[in-house]
Amino acid sequence: MIEIEGITKRYDATTVVDDVSMVIEPRTIAVIVGTSGSGKTTLLRMINRLVEPTSGIIKLDGADNRSLPGYELRRSIGYAIQGHGLFPHRTVAQNIATVPVLLGWDKDRIKARVDELMTLYQLDPEAFGPRYPHELSGGQQQRVGVARALAAEPNVLLMDEPFGALDPIIRAKAQEDLLAIQKRFGTTIILVTHDMEEAVHMGDKIAVMDAGKLVQYAKPAEILAKPASAFVETLVGASERPFRLLSLGRVRDAMEKGSAEGEAIPGDASQRDALAELLWSGRPALPVTGADGKPIGRVTVDGLVKRAARPA
Amino acid sequence: MKAWLPSLLRLALVMLLVAFVTNPGWFEPLLKPLTENNAPVIYNQGSLLTLTLLHLRTVLIATVAATIVAVALAILVTRPAGAEFLPLSRSLVNIGQTFPPVAVLALAVPAVGFGEKPTLIALFLYGLLPIFENALTGLTTLPANVVEAARGAGMTGWQRLTKVELPLSAPIILGGIRLSVVISLATATIGSTVAAKTLGEVIIAGLLSNNLAFILQGGLIVAALAVLIYDGLSAIERYTARRMGRGAE
Numbered sequence: 001m002i003e004i005e006g007i008t009k010r011y012d013a014t015t016v017v018d019d020v021s022m023v024i025e026p027r028t029i030a031v032i033v034g035t036s037g038s039g040k041t042t043l044l045r046m047i048n049r050l051v052e053p054t055s056g057i058i059k060l061d062g063a064d065n066r067s068l069p070g071y072e073l074r075r076s077i078g079y080a081i082q083g084h085g086l087f088p089h090r091t092v093a094q095n096i097a098t099v100p101v102l103l104g105w106d107k108d109r110i111k112a113r114v115d116e117l118m119t120l121y122q123l124d125p126e127a128f129g130p131r132y133p134h135e136l137s138g139g140q141q142q143r144v145g146v147a148r149a150l151a152a153e154p155n156v157l158l159m160d161e162p163f164g165a166l167d168p169i170i171r172a173k174a175q176e177d178l179l180a181i182q183k184r185f186g187t188t189i190i191l192v193t194h195d196m197e198e199a200v201h202m203g204d205k206i207a208v209m210d211a212g213k214l215v216q217y218a219k220p221a222e223i224l225a226k227p228a229s230a231f232v233e234t235l236v237g238a239s240e241r242p243f244r245l246l247s248l249g250r251v252r253d254a255m256e257k258g259s260a261e262g263e264a265i266p267g268d269a270s271q272r273d274a275l276a277e278l279l280w281s282g283r284p285a286l287p288v289t290g291a292d293g294k295p296i297g298r299v300t301v302d303g304l305v306k307r308a309a310r311p312a
Numbered sequence: 313m314k315a316w317l318p319s320l321l322r323l324a325l326v327m328l329l330v331a332f333v334t335n336p337g338w339f340e341p342l343l344k345p346l347t348e349n350n351a352p353v354i355y356n357q358g359s360l361l362t363l364t365l366l367h368l369r370t371v372l373i374a375t376v377a378a379t380i381v382a383v384a385l386a387i388l389v390t391r392p393a394g395a396e397f398l399p400l401s402r403s404l405v406n407i408g409q410t411f412p413p414v415a416v417l418a419l420a421v422p423a424v425g426f427g428e429k430p431t432l433i434a435l436f437l438y439g440l441l442p443i444f445e446n447a448l449t450g451l452t453t454l455p456a457n458v459v460e461a462a463r464g465a466g467m468t469g470w471q472r473l474t475k476v477e478l479p480l481s482a483p484i485i486l487g488g489i490r491l492s493v494v495i496s497l498a499t500a501t502i503g504s505t506v507a508a509k510t511l512g513e514v515i516i517a518g519l520l521s522n523n524l525a526f527i528l529q530g531g532l533i534v535a536a537l538a539v540l541i542y543d544g545l546s547a548i549e550r551y552t553a554r555r556m557g558r559g560a561e
Contacts, residue, residue: 048464071468072466074466079461079464083457084457085461087480088455099465102466148465
């Protein structure tokens with residue numbers, strides 16, 4: 001659990017982060033969204049003390065984050081940044097092993113952990129381990145960057161626009177990978193982005209920041225349904241709202257009894273994908289299949305349209 | 313040009329140089345037309361090999377000392393604690409460069425006497441600036457997100473310096489050392505005016521006795537050394553830069 005209490009950061013006369021308080025539950029993903037200069041990155045960097053706050057306290061699992069020297073604190077917290085920041089003079093394996101080496105793990109343990117992470121990220125340790133970062137594609141570099149952040153099994157992972165430099169297809173894949181890994185390790189993730197789409201997709205909770213202040217901190221559905229201010233509403237995007245709302249729900253939950261013709265959609269797909277498929281194929285209903293591939297019901301345009309409406 | 317031609321030329325130059333300093337007698341017929349009145353063709357006051365090795369030793373000592381001081385200075389002024397000394401150290405090193413080497417020699421002789429010492433002082437002061445400037449460039453133009461990642465991973469200041477900042481600026485620092493070495497190789501010849509044992513001795517003897525063959529052999533050895541060392545250090549630079557994916561140049 002991460003408790004941020006009354007955190008303020010001033011540089012001379014400018015207040016970059018203004019009295020922000022929030023609690024991030026363990027094993028969840030909190031996404032901080034805001035425009036450039038909203039103080040979101042500064043807030044993130046105060047958690048691992050790359051930036052020291054002017055006032056306020058941040059507690060990690062109940063302990064003040066100033067109870068350790070900064071560098072020791074940072075070894076216990078994963079940190080992944082935009083453009084990955086891999087060390088160009090070190091191989092992929094050496095890059096991933098950075099924090100374990102700093103912590104003085106023994107060789108076998110480091111090798112086992114590096115191999116595990118590389119396998120998890122679909123990079124063959126034999127083939128990719130001895131390569132240098134510049135020999136990798138953008139998507140591979142990004143995966144190595146996240147693997148490096150996760151190497152020392154941190155409970156908390158901070159990510160500063162980690163997918164910012166990726167093309168849309170690789171980005172979607174990277175987001176899915178991260179969600180899967182978060183489930184597997186139960187890491188608490190705090191992710192900074194300016195992309196509301198990403199925030200709604202990834203976040204258990206979304207924190208919206210504007211001009212240093214925390215404007216709203218709530219579940220994605222609530223941010224979409226009840227934006228706290230005109231700023232949040234703009235950020236959500238009025239024309240995108242219904243589709244983002246649908247993207248939060250699974251087809252399974254919008255399923256009705258009955259059957260339909262044509263190609264089926266799996267129950268795990270998002271309702272937004274289902275609506276898109278319905279509109280594109282011009283059908284009034286789609287069959288829904290369960291995990292075993294057998295049809296279990298159907299989803300209709302009317303049903304989805306009702307769900308896309310503003311919640312009461 | 314064929315790809316193997318540069319390597320072949322280098323090899324030929326090395327062989328020629330080694331042959332010349334070890335067996336200068338072989339080349340006597342070539343240089344004979346440059347002398348008059350039966351003057352000696354090959355320098356006869358000392359062995360060319362010894363002089364070459366002494367010349368290289370002087371340059372090596374001065375460059376190593378200049379590298380240590382210049383890099384240490386650059387590290388110091390790029391730390392937060394030393395940032396305010398940046399302008400001061402810059403001007404100090406610049407003064408070293410504006411002094412003509414002959415003036416440094418003239419001033420150093422009364423202080424430390426004749427011989428190798430004043431030459432070392434002049435070469436040391438002369439070598440500082442290129443190395444310092446390059447080390448400064450290297451350490452201040454590191455990719456920001458790499459330095460950020462190093463901090464975020466929990467490296468201490470010392471670990472960041474030794475594991476990230478210095479390795480990453482190595483190619484640029486090497487470039488400074490290369491410049492410094494070439495300047496020193498040439499400047500060391502002047503050291504012979506204050507009795508330092510370098511190849512300058514051969515050139516000066518030639519000038520004094522109007523012996524063109526002496527001047528030419530001294531000058532050519534220094535030139536060949538400079539070309540070969542410059543070439544070798546460039547190759548190391550390219551290798552380290554390529555390993556970091558920074559392209560050849």
